[in-house]
Amino acid sequence: MDHWLTALKGSRVLVTGGAGLIGSALRRTLETAAASVTVLDNLSGYDRATLALLGVDDHDPSLKVGDICDEDLVRVLVDESDYVIHAAAYSTVAGCTRDPATAFHSNIAGTETVLRAVARSRHVRRFAFISSAQVYGHGTAGSDAVQVFSEDQPYSPLNLYAAAKAWGEWQTRFLLGSAQVDHVVLRPFSVYGEGQIPKPGAYSWVIAQFAMYATIGQRLPLNNGGRQVRDFLHVEDVATAICRALTADTASGKTINLGTGRVTPVRRVAELVRAHFPDAQFQDAPRPAQDPLGGCADIACMTEVLGWEPQITVENGIARYVEWLRAVPAAIPDWLRSERDRIASWNGAPVPRSAAEDR
Template identity: 60%
Template structure:
C-alpha cells in the first residue's frame, strides 16, 4: 500500500464531523470517509434544495448520521465536535448572488456559523485537526485579469470582490487566530472551480459553467459564451476535491497551512463548450453577455498543495465532463424547472442584471 493510501487508511475508526455535508463537496467527502472506514456525523440546514432535489443527488434525509440544523446553533455544534476526531467545515451560504440577495442569512451562516464551529473546536481536547474550506474567490481578479492568465499562489494578495469571498477570508483569519491560540491543529483549503455529478445550477448563479452549459445543451438551448469563451478556469472534479480534503485531515505537512485546492491547469470556457458539444452534437455555441464579473481567470499553483498532501488530482476535464453528462442523461429530472423555462434573451438579461448589482455593491 502506498503512502497516499496509508494517509487515507489513517482515518479508519475515526469520527469526523462534517458541516454542510448535504452539499456537492460534502456528499462526496462523506462517501469517501465511509469508504476509508471512518464514521461521519453531518450537520446541514438543507436550505440549498428541496427534498426531491436532495433525493436526486443521493442524499438520504432520514439517515441517522444527518442532523438538520444550523451551524450557529451553539449547543448542537458543541455536541457534535465533542465526539469528533476531525472536523471538516464546509457549510456556507454559497454563491455570490445568494449572498447579495440575502446578506443577513449569509452573515448568520458564513460569519456567525463559522465562529460557532471554531469556538467549539478550540474547546475540544480530542480534536486532531479541523479543515476549513475557504474559496479561491479570496484572490479576486488578480493583478492582470483582463489581459493575462493568472497563476494564483497562496501568498498572492487577497482581493475579495463580494460578500461571499470576504466572509471566507475572514474565516481563514479567524481559524488561524482561534485555533493557534487554543493549540488545535487546522488546515485552510482554497478550492477552485469544483464541479461534478449532483451540481445543480441556482437562479442568478452563473459561475458553474460545466453544469450550466451541459444542461443548456441537454434541453436544446444554445451555449452562450461571455467574451467569446476566452476566460479560463481551474476545474476540479468533486471526487478529486473530496480526496484532497481527506488528505488534508491527516497529512503532517498540511498542519497549520493555507493551501490551494485545484488541478493546476486551465481550461477555457470555449473548450468546455466544445467538449460538451461533443456529447450533444446539435448544440450551438453563441456569444453571450460581456460581464465585468467574469474575469479572464487563471489556475492554482498547486506546488505547495502537492508537497503538503503528497497528492495531486487525477481527473481530466474531458473525463469529468463525460462523467457529468452521463449523470445528466441518467438523471434528467435534475435540470431545474426555472432553467427549462428561461429563454436565451431572458438568460442574458439576468446575467447583465447580476453584473450591475455587483458593480453597485462595490461602489
C-alpha cells in the same frame, strides 16, 4: 494502500454542510476509508426532491438537521469528533449579494460558532476550513490577464462571499492558533462533478449549466466569447485532497490551493459538451461585471504536502457529468427549463428564485 485511508479508519469525522456537492463527496470518500461520518446540514440548499436525487435521506441517523449557529448542537457534535471539516456556507456569489443577512448568519456567525466549539474541544485532532479561490479576486495582475494564483499572494475579494471566506481563513488561524488546535485552510478552485445542480443567478457552474442547456436544446452562452479560463477540479478529487489534508503531518497550519494547475477556456468546455450533443449551438454573450479572465492554481504546495495530484481530467469529468445527467434528467431544475433569455439576467434583469434559495 494510501496512508490517509489507514489513518482515517475508525475515526469520527464531522462534516458541516455535508448535504452539499463537496460535502456529499466527502462523505462517500470518508466512508471508503471506514471513517464514521456525521453530517450537519440545515438542508436549505435545495428542495426535498433535489436532495433526494443527490442521495440525501432525511431519516439517515448520521444526518443531523440543524443550524451551524446552534451553539449547543455544534458543541455536542464537535466534542464527539476526531476531525472537523467546515464546508457549510451560503455558497453562491449572487445569493450572498441578494441576501447579505443570511450570508452573514451562515458564513460569519456560523463559522464563528463552529470555530469556538473546536477551540474548546479536547478531542479534535485537526480542523479543515474549506475556503475558496474566490479570495484571490482579480489577483495581482488585474482582470484581463491569465494568472497563476499562489497561496502567499494578498487577498483581493470582489464580493461578499469571497470576503467572508477570507475572514474565515483569518479567524481559523487566530482562534485555533491561540487555542493550539491543529488546523488547515484549503482553497478549492472551480469544483464540478456529478450531482452539481445550478442555482438561479449562479453563473460560475459552467460545466453543469452547459450540459443542461445542451440537454434541453438551448444555446450555450459564451460570455466574452468564452475566453475566460478556469482551473476545473472534479469533486471526487476535491474530496480526496481534503481527506489527505486531514492526516498529512506537513499540512498542519498550512493554506493549500486545491486545483489541477492547468487552465481550461470556457469555450473549450462548450466544445467538450458539444462533443456529446452534436446539435448544440453557441451564442455570444456579454461579459458579466467583475468576471475575471481567470487562471489556475499554483499546486506546488499541494503536491508537496499531500503527495498527490488530481486524477480526473476535465475531458473525462465532463463525460461523466453528461452520463449522470442523462441517467437523471429530473436533475435539471424547472427554473432552468423555463428560462429563455439568460442574457437578460446578465444585463440586470431579475433572476428567478427557487423555493429553496442559495445556501
